[in-house]
Amino acid sequence: MTTPAHLPTDSKTLSVRIWRGAAEGNFKTYQVPRNESQTILDIVTYVQRELDPTLSYRFACRVGMCGSCAMLVNGQARWTCRTHVSRVLDQSSTLEIAPLSNMPVIKDLATDMTVFFDKWAKAKGQFKGAKSRNDDFAQVRPDSPQRRAADAGIECIGCGICYSSCDVVAWRPDYLGPAALNRAWTLANDVRDTQQLERLKAIAGDAGCHACHSHFLCTERCPKAISPTAGIAGLKKKIGRMAVKGELE
Amino acid sequence: MNEDAIAQARAWYWQRISAMVLAVFVVIHLVVMMYAIRGGLSAAEILDRTQGSLLVGVFYGLFVLACAVHVPIGIAKILQEWGGASPRVASRLSQLFAAVIVIMGLAAVWGVSA
Numbered sequence A: 001m002t003t004p005a006h007l008p009t010d011s012k013t014l015s016v017r018i019w020r021g022a023a024e025g026n027f028k029t030y031q032v033p034r035n036e037s038q039t040i041l042d043i044v045t046y047v048q049r050e051l052d053p054t055l056s057y058r059f060a061c062r063v064g065m066c067g068s069c070a071m072l073v074n075g076q077a078r079w080t081c082r083t084h085v086s087r088v089l090d091q092s093s094t095l096e097i098a099p100l101s102n103m104p105v106i107k108d109l110a111t112d113m114t115v116f117f118d119k120w121a122k123a124k125g126q127f128k129g130a131k132s133r134n135d136d137f138a139q140v141r142p143d144s145p146q147r148r149a150a151d152a153g154i155e156c157i158g159c160g161i162c163y164s165s166c167d168v169v170a171w172r173p174d175y176l177g178p179a180a181l182n183r184a185w186t187l188a189n190d191v192r193d194t195q196q197l198e199r200l201k202a203i204a205g206d207a208g209c210h211a212c213h214s215h216f217l218c219t220e221r222c223p224k225a226i227s228p229t230a231g232i233a234g235l236k237k238k239i240g241r242m243a244v245k246g247e248l249e
Numbered sequence B: 001m002n003e004d005a006i007a008q009a010r011a012w013y014w015q016r017i018s019a020m021v022l023a024v025f026v027v028i029h030l031v032v033m034m035y036a037i038r039g040g041l042s043a044a045e046i047l048d049r050t051q052g053s054l055l056v057g058v059f060y061g062l063f064v065l066a067c068a069v070h071v072p073i074g075i076a077k078i079l080q081e082w083g084g085a086s087p088r089v090a091s092r093l094s095q096l097f098a099a100v101i102v103i104m105g106l107a108a109v110w111g112v113s114a
Helices: A040-049 A085-089 A113-124 A145-153 A159-163 A166-172 A179-188 A197-204 A216-219 A227-244 B003-037 B043-050 B054-081 B087-113
Strands: A015-023 A027-032 A070-073 A076-079 A096-099 A105-107
Touching: A015 A040, A015 A105, A027 A227, A040 A070, A040 A085, A040 A096, A070 A159, A076 A159, A076 A216, A085 A096, A113 A145, A113 A179, A113 B003, A145 A179, A145 A227, A159 A179, A159 A216, A166 B054, A179 A227, A197 A227, A216 A227, A227 B003, B003 B054, B043 B087, B054 B087
Parallel strands: A015 A096
Antiparallel strands: A015 A027, A070 A076, A070 A096
8 A cells, every 4th residue: 555645654554443332332443544535434444344344333325415424533423424534633643433422322333313313203303284296386485584494404414413412412311402403493484384383382392492502513513514503593482482472382 | 291391481481581681781780880980989888879779779679580580590401401400309499599589689689779
């Protein structure tokens, strides 16, 4: 293997710490060749293919579309496929890869995302319309305030980075979390949806949107540049006003 | 469960409204303090100005009430999230704290403005 010209000769190999085990476990150190344009996912794949085939991790598309390869890289939740090693080593001389936090670990770098997705269902994240295929299309103006509000949050691919980064999820395990609430916000702004009141009731209170402390970690870390914090703020205001007026009873 | 959630949504609303009140009151309080104390001020001089002042009584009376709404809601959340208290215990303790704020606060306001 040749070292690219711009890399110093002492950086031919990288020492990488990777979490092994489930809830109980420890970090194990691996020596991985340093390549140009190398991503964190490249490193994990190298370890599994060349050094230890028992390493478990999850990935699919490798290009930032599927959202399945999210892990903690030096303590920060990231898409490993879209994170260059050089970007992480700019800020730190060591590399540590761990499973996403706020979710149970199945094994090594793979987490159990069941609760995370159950919360989407709990937040009534399903679309329910009134029209059938025989009806004409609903017409929603692209420049209407509600369509714009929904647009701001619609690109979520459910990778779990926001949920893993959220302090409130760590403090309140029943808190629905930024991803489910972002989904609820896009639907609360969908004029075609017919279960608005049920949804707002489902996400009211401290297990719902009102527990958010606006730390903005979800917004800071979202690889799709969505701001769940903004959507949650909208939900808090809307539901808080309705609760005071008695419209949620 | 759902009634709890609605009560929590209401609590959020009143904490937000009381925060808006407090934001204005704190600014007025600080500006007045800085203006009044420029050359130093003794306790006797303060009481001389505040005693018998309806404006001072009403202003700080409302200040105390806004605190009594705002603070306990936050305390209950801190007790639950950082203290591991159950919602019931957190709610009882924060109500107690609200009572302390109202009694001590209004007693102090009465003391300086009556």
